Amino acid sequence: MVKDFLEGKPLRHPIHPMLVHFPIGLFFLSLLLDIASFVFPSVPNLVLGSFYAISLGVIAALLAAVPGFADYTDIRRDHPAKRTASAHMILNLIVVGLYAINLAVRFSADVDLRVHPLAFSFSLVGVALLSISGYLGGRLVYDDGIGVGRHKRHMPAPRDTIHLTVPIPGADGVFVPIMAAQQLRERETLRVEIGGQIMAVAKVDNQLFAFQEFCTHRFGPLSEGKFEGFNVQCPWHNSCFDVRTGKVTNGPAKVDLKIFKVEMREGKVGILLPRETKSA
Amino acid sequence: MNRFLNFLKGKWLGHPLHPILVHVPMAMWPGALIFDLLSKWQIGGNAMVRLSFYAIVFGLVASLLAVPAGVVDWSGIKKEKPAWKIGLYHMILNLLVGLLFAINLGLRMQTFREATTVAGAPLLLSILGTALLIGSAYLGGMMTYTYGISVARMSKDKWRKIAEAGGANLPPE
Numbered sequence: 001m002v003k004d005f006l007e008g009k010p011l012r013h014p015i016h017p018m019l020v021h022f023p024i025g026l027f028f029l030s031l032l033l034d035i036a037s038f039v040f041p042s043v044p045n046l047v048l049g050s051f052y053a054i055s056l057g058v059i060a061a062l063l064a065a066v067p068g069f070a071d072y073t074d075i076r077r078d079h080p081a082k083r084t085a086s087a088h089m090i091l092n093l094i095v096v097g098l099y100a101i102n103l104a105v106r107f108s109a110d111v112d113l114r115v116h117p118l119a120f121s122f123s124l125v126g127v128a129l130l131s132i133s134g135y136l137g138g139r140l141v142y143d144d145g146i147g148v149g150r151h152k153r154h155m156p157a158p159r160d161t162i163h164l165t166v167p168i169p170g171a172d173g174v175f176v177p178i179m180a181a182q183q184l185r186e187r188e189t190l191r192v193e194i195g196g197q198i199m200a201v202a203k204v205d206n207q208l209f210a211f212q213e214f215c216t217h218r219f220g221p222l223s224e225g226k227f228e229g230f231n232v233q234c235p236w237h238n239s240c241f242d243v244r245t246g247k248v249t250n251g252p253a254k255v256d257l258k259i260f261k262v263e264m265r266e267g268k269v270g271i272l273l274p275r276e277t278k279s280a
Numbered sequence: 281m282n283r284f285l286n287f288l289k290g291k292w293l294g295h296p297l298h299p300i301l302v303h304v305p306m307a308m309w310p311g312a313l314i315f316d317l318l319s320k321w322q323i324g325g326n327a328m329v330r331l332s333f334y335a336i337v338f339g340l341v342a343s344l345l346a347v348p349a350g351v352v353d354w355s356g357i358k359k360e361k362p363a364w365k366i367g368l369y370h371m372i373l374n375l376l377v378g379l380l381f382a383i384n385l386g387l388r389m390q391t392f393r394e395a396t397t398v399a400g401a402p403l404l405l406s407i408l409g410t411a412l413l414i415g416s417a418y419l420g421g422m423m424t425y426t427y428g429i430s431v432a433r434m435s436k437d438k439w440r441k442i443a444e445a446g447g448a449n450l451p452p453e
Contacts, residue, residue, distance in 0.1 A: 011424065013426075017418075017421070018421065021303045021306040024303045024307060025305075025307020025308055026307055028304065028338075029307075029311075029338055032334075032338065036334075049334065052318075052328065080442070135295060138295045138296075141431065142295055142430055142432075142433070142434065142435070143294075143432070143437070145431050148431050149425065151424065198446030198448070213442035213443075214446060215449070216449055219432075219436070219439035219442065220428075235428075253451070254451060255449050257449060258448060
């Protein structure tokens, strides 16, 4: 509930990327004012203004950190973006720490017409690190789709990929039991990898369906999609597919999904892979 | 011309340019309102009045760069998509907000060097401009987070390889 709020679900927009405008803009402004105080030594109040800008920036950065942590924990543990997100978080913590020290230096120095050289060097390093960190944050959204379409989902996304090995094939194919599928709730999903094949397993209308994890448009994660009727909607560009047939029901995707047979054998739910895909 | 368009799209950065640049006006103009309110409450004096003035200037300069980058991103959206219309409203609102802050700045020109508190008319313009900006920025965020504009545009080859390794059906290249 708190997590849904921090992830911006009621707003239908993630909160962390809204708040980060403020520290980014204000820390840049303070650096410009510092530079201006060197260039225009006769102009009063530039250094003081810079101090106020940093103060507001630090407050906003601390506020932004809270939903940022919530977003971070929501990224699947084996997602390629997890490392980017870790770097983004560590850099941001360093930047806030630097600006806190920066403020303390400015506070103890008598505010005059010239910025304290130590404080100025902290600002230079702070803005440099913040630029890198902000860039990484943007890559998380625009490369890896973190937070994109998340508010449309009704159920939490899978925390991990379940890796299963392919047993010896039987006469009609390979049956791979998926223990976790038994506990799935309605519209909940698993992300499963069987011998290299990555699929989403979803419970829709009390039945299990398995289909390829990647959307056929820009390869968005369907295990994080939204379910409506028998349709799964990709979180990125809203392509829809029928989970029963894999057919595209709404673009931009044009190619149907690969689907997999879900069966019950000896009391176990699992995937029946056709014989030709048995490679381990 | 093509190189210039690619520059505006942020291809050289591997990141769309418009959402980077908008951090500046998005922070500066609501920031200016906060500084105005602080000066109104007798906090900061002339330093606060000047800070608000400089924030509005910085926001205007950055928004001049953000406009062409935004228009280029928008022109890449098909007209029949819902995001096209949202982008249109986003653009109209932003132009209005930019205009309001330009007028706002004009009203401050004569007084910001000496004044210790913000005057009524510029304060009202800051309130109005910030309110409209928040609405407009929300629409911009909707384009990214609901409609996926610019999402996986530059990373599609990377994701294609991952999907291919995962045995997925793929679209033709």
